[in-house]
Amino acid sequence: MSKPVSTVSAAEISRLAGVTRATVSNWRRRHADFPKSIGGSEARPQFDLHEVQKWLAEHGNEASASAVSELRSLVRARSTPDTVARLLQALRRGESGWTAPGFEAGLGDEVTQLLDRAVAEAGARTAIDILGERALEETAATGVYITPAWLADLMAALATASGPEAEAEVESVRAVLDPACGSGSLLLAAARTGATQLAGQDALPVQVQRARLLIEAETALEPDMRTGDSLTADAFPDLRADAVVCNPPYGQRDWGASELAFDPRWDYGLPPRGEPELAWVQHALAHLRPGGTAAVLLPPAVATRPSGRKIRANLVRTGALRAVIGLAPGSAQPWHVGLQIWLLRRPRPAAPVADSMLFVDTTGVPATGDGENSAVTDTVLRAWRAFDGPDPDTPIESGVAAGIRLVDVLTEEVDLTPAGYVRSALDSGTVSDQVGEAIRSLSGAATDLTSAADDMRGWSAGSGVSWRYVTIADLANHGQLELIRSILPGAESAVSAGRAPADEPDLGLAPDLNPGAPQRRMLTAPDIAAGVPASGTATVSVAATSVEVRAGDVLIPAVRSDRTGGRSARVADTEDAGAIRGPHIHTLRVDPDRLDPWFLAGFLTGAENISATRTSTVRFDPSRLRIPVLGLAEQQRYGELFRQLFTLRTAARRATEAAEQVAELVTTGLTAGALAPEDAEDGR
Template structure:
């Protein structure tokens, strides 16, 4: 297959296989016809991809990913010059599938140069560009870092999606290479070696666009090179892309825009950061990146920054123009989200803070009230109780055990909006927060008032479990997965007494095993009269209310602290001059 790709040639508007005698006759005849039948660039790409994937079978290339067409088009669009100069010559030193060179050709470039360490990718790039654009690119086989096929070439632009995480890229033998104008790259910084290789091939005023993993912006080993790229004004912009934009899909990659300062030109004193992770989703509700919105925001910010008035590029929550001195700290962290912030209205923030403080006051008042209601116990001495397992209570009809269910495996969204009480709701004392999508349609268990609910999994890492007695507000909601129900005969058993002893120290020890699941019939409670049960039950109920009120107060306090801290640190709030902190200032 690799031989077939290298033998395909375009002649007089058609395609032939040069040297067909050495190839399988059927493939030699079918491949040219398939390319000629392709009506669009996508059809041509599909044909070339099939040939290339067949040829690449069995080849391993760690850290090598193809560049999606949408990303390639954005990268080529970033090459537009504000002074109107045409970008005619473009190099991709790790051309792979040829997507970046094709995007450059579609944007108007006429001189295309590429190199790749895999011979199949060399032919793939050549065929894709020739078939799509009727241009003949110059594509060479070899490792661009160690065996540069275009050592003396200078171009208008470089587009590159280099291999990530290389360790054997030649750091030792290239230690004194003249390309390292910004510092010799450490062995773990192959991406910064590729970035400097790209810059070394630029003509004065040329631009390089690199698609890089986010770790390049933060790794301590690359700090010196990042410092020099920023200090000299070579790194003009860092654009953060959302995960799912390009492979690896789970990582939010970055675009670095590099343009060395011209000898007779001014040195930029700022850098542009763009964060696209917060851009709105597609209007039709489907998943994926809205490329129309992303391209508009990114290109608008870049073109404004790359103009006589760079501060015009600032866009709340999307783009920030940062002075170089503010970037050149001990870390030189180039992550866009560190610098891009949404603008906040001071008055609305103050109103919001007032609201959450009122919520905190209410929560603290509730906690104080519940705490004040505690009491009514005394030293009991040494209690000698007889214990009975839950299984015996079931046998004698004092309670019914309704076993927990597993979550539904159906992914369909239910139209019914009935609330579902989940295991976390029980642990935190919260109202029902689940949805029907978690429940199998044939297993809908309705919660009744005074049901004892206990999660089938541990409520915390210590092995403890929370139990909750359903109140009137819970009656009628649906029980979620991983929740056991113990429905008691209240003429013989108090539900709060049962819930309290189920979560006591002895039962916690009995269920703290290697597994997170448990069988409630193994738990034991003491045998007491109904009147005694109710006295204990009243205290257990107060303790449940105490825990619930404490959680609400804690959440409210954390919300207040977070909101005020954010307001102070972004400059929309300021402490009052007469604020009494309680500290002795003498």
């Protein structure tokens, strides 16, 4: 019996060869020796991977030896979801690499060899997710989401930050539980904070194995991972952890309300059938040692639903609920909902109940963009550490966080939405100062915009010429520029300026959680769009393997710059030089004797290129973009105008943002009572 082959689609061939899909279609039409399809459908044909690689090599287009692509093709062509699920259970990480003891030879050997290469190439998360996603293809379960790495790091930092009452008893948080562990993001984040005993449970066996493999690959720990529904079949009934982190399933209809009516975990009230999230909250509390902390990610409806009012009141009244942190929509799936982090602490017997709790509203904190939320992380940790420190009366950032007395929270509704409490606690003097500073910033931005508009000159009516175009791939092949593609965040950097989107690997320990690590400046994708200096940082050890920005580099964010599909590009100047390139950024390094960088940046963001790269996904292939063929002197004339336009757009964006900030501050101050109109009679 012949050995099954690994297959690739036309789209995967284009990625292997670094060309467009249209080029692959042309190859199929024009070259009689191009490999014939061996499966799939007429619209989505499949090809023999090894035959494609051989053909590309023979025609001078060596395919990149992508272990990730080969691994994906192998498990799709030669296994079923059930086979991969059994393989996940058999896989072990040893000193010499991956093995699969007891699994059938052949497929197991090939997968483990490719897995070693794929982990080295793209990181453990990407490699293991290829197997996990294949194993889940026939699973009916929904809501299998990966907690974004930045958010997992934030939740782990909150849960493992020992307050003053815990310092006398434990030196650090060691044991951490995630009762709905999914693929292990939260437990891995806890390990990065120093936790050494990790326990996790999930209803899906595939997710349990994914989490185990990821943690074993990224750490030296051996987690205790178990399968089962934590609410109806608790695998750790006697565990009392130092911390619990959890992103539970939302809106479960059949979570066991009837059979669990007399469960001892419900210290704060029997969760109604429509309040499964409050069952998870109490499950987390039940697994904490006295003084231990839990961070649970919840939908905002849990804070307001009438059916959960009594349980919310009991959580507040006893001091078990210490903080509610509101996040902006887009922080995690489901993306359209502004989720909340509830921080809970198991009360100590006979200890006095705290008289206040913390509310944080981060919806007004500007995200660093592109899934990068270091500003939110810093704001939340700063507020929590101030509130949970030795002096809980330490001033907390007005307009973002507020410590509220429990008696003021225990209203008829017990509404725990952070925004209302934060607005009610606005300090009038602080708001007035903020408005004054915002108006000064607006005035400066308006001056810059006027100056940029006055400087716009140097064009005349065109003759309507028709240009010949060349692609970035062609320019790279002829040595006129070097295309340095965006690298997966996990392979490129651990940044304080942000975290990767949910479908990408973790970025590693952020510097704010590792304050002793030496730092280097990092230029982020939002910095490019906003025209500002490098705002991020990278650890020196990671920066050593990253791309260093050079003056004259053309930098393009790897994702859309706005909702319309528009893109931004920027030419690095001497101030940018020496910074480390952040994640999600493509770099075009030009030969200045043959290409003008601003000419290149301008045409790459033109309407034709935007239209050509607007797809259903946010990412794009820069090699497909086109520019006209012009002499260097003509390029420089165009480049100067494009540079002026970049300055104008940057100034306009800053002026708009400054105006929006003034309007938002004044509106908030007036509606919250922190500001009042002047009295015309006395001139106030």
